[in-house]
Amino acid sequence: MSSIPAKKSLVSPGRKPMISREDIIAAALKLLGPSRSVSTLSLREVAREAGIAPNSFYRHFRDMDELAVALIDMAGESLRQIIGDARQRATLEVSVVQSCTDAFMEQLRADDRLLHILLREGTVGSDAFKRAVERQLSFFEEELGQDLIRLAALKGSGLCQPALTAKAITRLVFTMGATVLDLPRDKQDELAAQIVKMVRMIIAGTQTLAAIGAKKTD
Amino acid sequence: MSSIPAKKSLVSPGRKPMISREDIIAAALKLLGPSRSVSTLSLREVAREAGIAPNSFYRHFRDMDELAVALIDMAGESLRQIIGDARQRATLEVSVVQSCTDAFMEQLRADDRLLHILLREGTVGSDAFKRAVERQLSFFEEELGQDLIRLAALKGSGLCQPALTAKAITRLVFTMGATVLDLPRDKQDELAAQIVKMVRMIIAGTQTLAAIGAKKTD
């Protein structure tokens, strides 16, 4: 788990064994929670949690922004992995969308700290910060768009502007997800159910609009 | 405009004339912008902008949280007013939804600082902070839900779960609106158009699902 090599653990007292970027990232993650967002973390706080002197932080990251972007990228990759797995598990009975939404909700309930980052930090922080979140979100939209196209081809249902539909679904799910985090456990399920319904609504909408569009061009 | 009574302006030098809550709110608004959110403002900063000593702030607000909540409430009321006006202007030709969306977009483009607050601060800040934003959003959902019901009755179109539909539209428009703020002028129109289409998609979806539901209960 820890990346501290055991063979090097004999160091002079008062001196920490070598610490890696990953250890600092782990420390930052430990500090995050429902009431702490990445943008409120201080360098000293993270260093303290990691068990290093504040200035040692600079050996691994230029500044907190760089750490934050690293966290955001990790969070995006992690969630894409999870959603990707869910996509694979989708069958003809269980739609891709349903499967992915379920996976997302499950992760949400698991209180995954990486997920918190993606959900919360989209609108605050430095420009680099916002851009990193936007980038991850656009990856999701891209992949979801492909799913929708495949899905429509498979079912023979229409599809109006897959990219736009994917964007609407992604953004809506992420905002709603963010509000779930603040809710007490017992209300989370309720909101999760709402999110699923909202996604269905959007998909029904894109199909209907596609049908109308097709009729008009007849 | 200013609430400083002119008749009382003769005060001893080095002493500010009486200042009101509104003056402090105005100072806070002045400091906000695309890269400054309410939650990053400091008490001293606001006091400086208002031209008072830091400790004078306490004569008007318990702390920054109280100011923030006041700002959020103002922002919500202001936008509801604007949307309410748009609702009145809606005709049979221009739908309520179109009219309201247009009004929202116009306000967005006008770079209204109160609107910034509502769009940005939903996911960060103290609990009181988040609760205040949630409350304002729920007001919108409520009113929009009523609109949707009236609209459906008027047009005879179906409507599946008006409250849920209103929530989806509100949340989606607000998140998308938040991303608009960071965009350069020339890309804002594009995104604004996307938002309108997304709303149409949701409305089409709720109508379709209502139709399906009605068919099933036949």
Add this chain to the structure above:
DNA sequence: TGTACATCAGTGAACGCGCGTTCACTGATGTAC
């Protein structure tokens, strides 16, 4: 195998800064007699 040396991740101390908050104050305003 031993020695000299470069590298580099760690260190403690210190810096100046802006912050929220407190204190005892002051003096203009409004009220009671």
Add this chain to the structure above:
DNA sequence: TGTACATCAGTGAACGCGCGTTCACTGATGTAC
């Protein structure tokens, strides 16, 4: 109308704090000869 007094929004100075960042350092590790 004048005087005494309470009120209260303003004040400057000071506090202790955590912050980001810098500095010159140290000593373990790996490499060259």
